[in-house]
Amino acid sequence: MIALEDVSYGFDGRLLFEGIGMTLAPGSFHFLTGASGAGKTTLLRLCYLDLLPQRGTITAFSKPAARLGRDGIAQLRRRVGVVHQDCAFLDHLSVRDNIALPLIAASVPPEQHGAAIDDLLHWVGLTERAAARPPELSGGEKQRAALARALILSPDVILADEPTGNLDWEMSLNILTLLVELNRLGKAVLVATHDLNLIRAAKSQVSARVLRLRQGQLDVAGAGL
Numbered sequence: 001m002i003a004l005e006d007v008s009y010g011f012d013g014r015l016l017f018e019g020i021g022m023t024l025a026p027g028s029f030h031f032l033t034g035a036s037g038a039g040k041t042t043l044l045r046l047c048y049l050d051l052l053p054q055r056g057t058i059t060a061f062s063k064p065a066a067r068l069g070r071d072g073i074a075q076l077r078r079r080v081g082v083v084h085q086d087c088a089f090l091d092h093l094s095v096r097d098n099i100a101l102p103l104i105a106a107s108v109p110p111e112q113h114g115a116a117i118d119d120l121l122h123w124v125g126l127t128e129r130a131a132a133r134p135p136e137l138s139g140g141e142k143q144r145a146a147l148a149r150a151l152i153l154s155p156d157v158i159l160a161d162e163p164t165g166n167l168d169w170e171m172s173l174n175i176l177t178l179l180v181e182l183n184r185l186g187k188a189v190l191v192a193t194h195d196l197n198l199i200r201a202a203k204s205q206v207s208a209r210v211l212r213l214r215q216g217q218l219d220v221a222g223a224g225l
């Protein structure tokens with residue numbers, strides 16, 4: 001669904017990675033690891049076409065990203081759900097209204113919002129917290145709300161940037177289980193994480209490929225990580 005080929009990217013003249021390739025096929029599950037600053041968030045941004053490569057090609061849903069205009073990119077991005085590292089909520093809006101934002105941006109008629117949001121709130125276990133403002137949520141509740149917002153347009157691909165950062169182990173496993181459930185529904189899932197214990201825990205639940213960004217290259221990590 002999303003393929004990077006021979007992609008290079010950097011900031012301020014400093015290359016973060018050079019000539020890397022990756023394919024997120026339907027139903028695949030990937031972890032992306034690498035030291036802080038290795039470029040995991042940047043790679044995710046390339047995957048959802050928030051950035052375009054300085055060299056190489058990205059193909060999203062069979063379309064070359066470089067040839068898509070702004071509207072084309074906006075359309076494709078609706079098929080990619082992103083859980084941002086900092087959750088990126090609007091704090092003055094309720095959880096429910098934050099989850100509704102992608103629906104509004106995609107011009108989905110308001111009468112179709114209610115049931116979709118209720119289903120997702122139930123699925124992530126936040127029905128009782130729908131009216132709360134994001135600053136009132138615990139870390140785990142925030143991550144689950146961010147996951148619900150990422151899923152509201154029923155994307156085919158889920159990109160999650162450190163979705164268990166700062167969570168206790170039990171809540172981390174809870175988030176992992178939700179991501180595995182989505183993968184079982186056929187969605188491609190990519191999770192950027194530095195938590196090797198999470199990756200080890202996932203092995204009993206899902207057949208995941210572990211990619212590691214190191215020294216500008218993207219390698220497949222071995223069994224021992």
Ligand SMILES: Nc1ncnc2c1ncn2[C@@H]1O[C@H](COP(=O)(O)OP(=O)(O)OP(=O)(O)O)[C@@H](O)[C@H]1O
Nearest residue numbers: 011012016034035036037038039040041042043194
């Ligand atoms: N918009 C930007 N402008 C300039 N430099 C940037 C920008 N975004 C990221 N960088 C730099 O690129 C490098 C990689 O950042 P990135 O956030 O992709 O790494 P990361 O692997 O996700 O790190 P972490 O695990 O700490 O979140 C860092 O040195 C960062 O400072």
